Amino acid sequence: MDKSKFDVLRLENQLCFPLYACAKEVVRKYRPFLDELDLTYTQYIVMMVLWEDKSCSVKGLGKRLFLDSGTLTPVLKSLEKKGFVNRARSKKDERVLEVEITSKGEALKAEAVSVPERLAGCINLEPEEAAELYRLLYKALGVVKE
Amino acid sequence: MDKSKFDVLRLENQLCFPLYACAKEVVRKYRPFLDELDLTYTQYIVMMVLWEDKSCSVKGLGKRLFLDSGTLTPVLKSLEKKGFVNRARSKKDERVLEVEITSKGEALKAEAVSVPERLAGCINLEPEEAAELYRLLYKALGVVKE
DNA sequence: TCAAATTAGATTGTGTTCAATTTAATTATA
DNA sequence: TATAATTAAATTGAACACAATCTAATTTGA
Numbered sequence: 607m608d609k610s611k612f613d614v615l616r617l618e619n620q621l622c623f624p625l626y627a628c629a630k631e632v633v634r635k636y637r638p639f640l641d642e643l644d645l646t647y648t649q650y651i652v653m654m655v656l657w658e659d660k661s662c663s664v665k666g667l668g669k670r671l672f673l674d675s676g677t678l679t680p681v682l683k684s685l686e687k688k689g690f691v692n693r694a695r696s697k698k699d700e701r702v703l704e705v706e707i708t709s710k711g712e713a714l715k716a717e718a719v720s721v722p723e724r725l726a727g728c729i730n731l732e733p734e735e736a737a738e739l740y741r742l743l744y745k746a747l748g749v750v751k752e
Numbered sequence: 753m754d755k756s757k758f759d760v761l762r763l764e765n766q767l768c769f770p771l772y773a774c775a776k777e778v779v780r781k782y783r784p785f786l787d788e789l790d791l792t793y794t795q796y797i798v799m800m801v802l803w804e805d806k807s808c809s810v811k812g813l814g815k816r817l818f819l820d821s822g823t824l825t826p827v828l829k830s831l832e833k834k835g836f837v838n839r840a841r842s843k844k845d846e847r848v849l850e851v852e853i854t855s856k857g858e859a860l861k862a863e864a865v866s867v868p869e870r871l872a873g874c875i876n877l878e879p880e881e882a883a884e885l886y887r888l889l890y891k892a893l894g895v896v897k898e
Numbered sequence: 899t900c901a902a903a904t905t906a907g908a909t910t911g912t913g914t915t916c917a918a919t920t921t922a923a924t925t926a927t928a
Numbered sequence: 929t930a931t932a933a934t935t936a937a938a939t940t941g942a943a944c945a946c947a948a949t950c951t952a953a954t955t956t957g958a
Contacts, residue, residue: 612861614868617800617816621882622778622871624889626793627818629775630945631893632768637946647772648914654763665936670763672773675937677915684913701923701936715758722760725768731892736767739888743770746877746885747777776915783916794944811906821907823945830943847906847953904955915944925934 635728639721643714644688648673648681650718656691656707657715663696664703672747690714781874785867789860790834794819794827796864802837802853803861809842810849836860 617623633647640650655662655670662670664678671678682705685691690711696702731739763769779793786796801808801816808816810824817824828851831837836857842848877885 611865612803615800615803615861615864617797617804620800620868621875621886621889622782623797623800624886624893624895625771625775625778626797628889628893629771630818632771634946636768646913651763651769651772654761654766654769657758657761658763663936664938672776673914674916676917676939679938680913699924699936703937715761718761719757722766729767729892730894731888735888735891738884739892740767740770742877742881742885742888743767743774745881746875747770747774748876749770780916792943809906810908819944820946822909822947825908826943845906845954849907899958900956901958902956905953907951907953909950910948912947913945915942917942918940920939921937923935923937925932927932928930 632725632729636721636725639724643717643721645714646681648677649685649690650721652678652681652685652705653690653707653711653714653718656705656711657718661704661706664705667705685711778871778875782867782871785870789863789867791860792827794823795831795836796867798824798827798831798851799836799853799857799860799864802851802857803864807850807852810851813851831857 613619636647636650640647643650645653651671652667655667664675664682667678667682668674682691682693686693689708692706692708694704694706696704726736729736759765782793782796786793789796791799797817798813801813810821810828813824813828814820828837828839832839835854838852838854840850840852842850872882875882
């Protein structure tokens with residue numbers, strides 16, 4: 607028994623480290639699939655919101671994706687350059703920038719539909735484990751589901 | 753019932769997204785604690801390895817931390833500048849760069865020891881939930897524990 | 899042996915990520 | 929109603945993160 611007060615600082619006793627490492631590894635696994643769509647992971651999650659909602663403010667995207675304007679502004683400009691979204695100030699409130707999906711962006715959805723399943727094949731978890739992981743992550747995020 | 757083949761693309765049906773978001777949020781929560789130590793999160797996990805092992809090659813750090821030399825080189829140069837580590841080529845193999853903790857780096861360990869507990873207080877999980885999350889993350893990472 | 903292959907780090911380039919600041923628009927209030 | 933406070937994005941600056949490439953050292957094997 608060689609326990610010390612410093613044991614809490616051992617990498618293997620940290621919860622945060624596997625969280626950090628796993629998130630990075632999973633994003634890395636997306637790369638080959640997303641390359642086919644000419645999307646980065648950040649661009650992909652923005653598109654997921656817009657595939658669902660057609661249009662959203664930068665503020666709304668940020669709240670949904672846990673990202674701020676410093677991250678989103680260049681991502682949205684890049685998506686605009688590729689023709690997947692349009693950006694325009696709201697008529698009702700000029701401060702608000704509305705991001706709207708284009709028909710080209712809509713068309714990308716059909717290509718993207720196989721990505722989740724292909725990625726799931728790269729993750730070595732049983733369905734019940736994946737469901738439990740999902741629940742715990744949302745709880746840790748402080749988001750109440752249901 | 754409005755199910756479609758596109759449901760898999762809904763953000764709320766993704767396992768990867770809460771993983772990505774949660775990891776970012778937790779790293780963000782470390783910031784105020786690590787600021788006191790003049791460390792970033794990446795520098796902190798490097799120091800955790802060195803508090804345990806005193807010295808390690810860049811390659812070894814990369815394997816342990818899931819990081820490559822493109823990330824580690826500037827991090828290690830920064831830690832060296834702060835006086836927490838020394839960097840020197842191995843005598844046995846000049847290709848290898850050995851990173852060694854300094855006495856100043858060792859001294860930092862005493863200050864860091866309160867960080868894990870203070871951070872745990874910011875995460876809203878029961879101990880058994882944290883343990884299960886830990887297990888699932890390492891399984892997803894493909895690292896076999898025990 | 900000695901040229902080819904491999905390996906370890908460093909460098910470069912692209913793309914985040916976030917804190918802090920700035921600018922412009924809107925809302926609140928004295 | 930002016931002025932102050934607030935809000936939404938954009939910008940700036942520092943620090944990752946990783947793929948691809950480069951350089952130097954070591955190891956292989958013809």
